[in-house]
Amino acid sequence: MIADCALYSDGRRRHRLDDLRVALREAEKDDGFVWIGLVEPTADEFAAIAEGFELPQLAIDDAIRAHQRPKLERYGNVTFAVVKPVHYVDHVEVVEVSELAVFLGDRFVIVVRHGDTEIPAQVRAALEVDRDMLLHGPPAVLHAILDKSVDQYLDVSRAIDVDLDEIEDQVFGDDPGSDHAKRIYKLKREVQQFRRAVVPLVQPLTRLAEDDVPWIPAYARPYFRDVQDHALRAAEQIEAADALLTNVMQADLAQVTVEQNRVTVQQNADMRKISAWAAIALVPTAIAGLYGMNFDQLPAMHSPAGFWVVLAGIGVVCVALHRAFRRNHWL
Structure with missing residues (x-):
């Protein structure tokens, strides 16, 4: 269940913590924070952590069950965020969506992972060698997770655009009468799934980039604004891809209908x-x-x-x- 649990202070990783009961005490003593990574915990496995860090029950339920929309919520001194990293499997044209539930407090970050994503490990490794960023504590961790996830969105958008160009060449190419509806529909369904991961995240990023979240320091807002800008770009690319797929599907169906009519006319002539x-x-x-x-x-x-x-x-x-x-x- 626990992928990693360590104490961070003065911009450095101090040591791994095996006893979660003393984690917050050490973080307060060393003026640092505890970073815990969990992988698909059950309710019983998560109970001790929830009690020790006084996590809100509603957020706990969302983190355990998963399948939540991207969001950002505040429960007293605890902030709860849901992010959906994505990965595009090009050879089968499938968008794989995972989920990260992030709890943030003054002295802790708890990341709950559902699905197959390397973002928590990549973010931890990157921040552990970047002391300046790690000095900012939990907000820096949230920013790094969001930034990495949104970068993945842009990568997936570019990969989908390549497949869209290929589909356009097939539909309007040398064999326009062939039926490509199955491939177009499948990719359109994956784009819809991709949209559900990206578009709802824009509103939480807008809150982080503006003055709506009090625990985000003013100097950090430009960083979140940059992530928001990238997320908006990814959302626009998704909308454009979806509209293009709709038009290509209509064109493909029209060409198939024309070809069928041509064959029917030829058969009548024969x-x-x-x-x-x-x-x-x-x-x-x-x-x-x-x-x-x-x-x-x-x-x-x-x-x-x-x-x-x-x-x-x-x-x-x-x-x-x-x-x-x-x-x-x-x-």
Whole structure:
């Protein structure tokens, strides 16, 4: 459950803490803060931490259950934030979404991870070598997590744009009649999931960038404003990608419909040709069938020129039918 738990003071990592009951006491004594990383804890596993740090029950429930919208809430002296990092699996065109629940107090940071993301470990490693940032305490940790997550949003947006360009080339390329609806719909569904991770985070970032969160020092607000700007850019790119996918899907469906109509018209033309040739072939077949019967009273049956007369008659009728079908564009 506990990925890491350490005491930080004077911009440095002091030592790992195995006894959470003394964590806050040491943080207050050393004028530092405790940073705890948890991975998908159960309610029972989280109970001791919740009691020791006096965490609000509503936030605890959200952190344990996960599947929350990105948000920022204040419970007395504790701030609770939910962030959804994302990762794009390009070869299957899937947006994988994880979740981080972050509790912040004056002397502690608790990060609860759900899903597969390296952001908590990356942020911890980066801050442990950046003493100037680590001196700012819990706000610096929250900023680093948000900044790293939003950078991932921009990376995923760029990867989706590459796939969008590929889809456009396929739809409007050399084989416009092919049906690409399945791939377009799948990517559109992933973009919708991506939007649910990004767009709700803009409002909490706006609060952090302005004067709405009292525990954020004034000098830190420009840093959060920079993250907010990047998040807005990612949100705009998502909206543009979604609109483009809608247009491409409509164009693809229109092209498929046109192609189906073309095939139908061609099939009708082929059926007319087949019917015309069948009608022409029916004439000699019918006459040959009549003269092949065992009757003596057929016209020109016993005449020396009878065969040629019948053959000429067949030819005249066939030519007449052929000209009639040609005049009506059946042949």
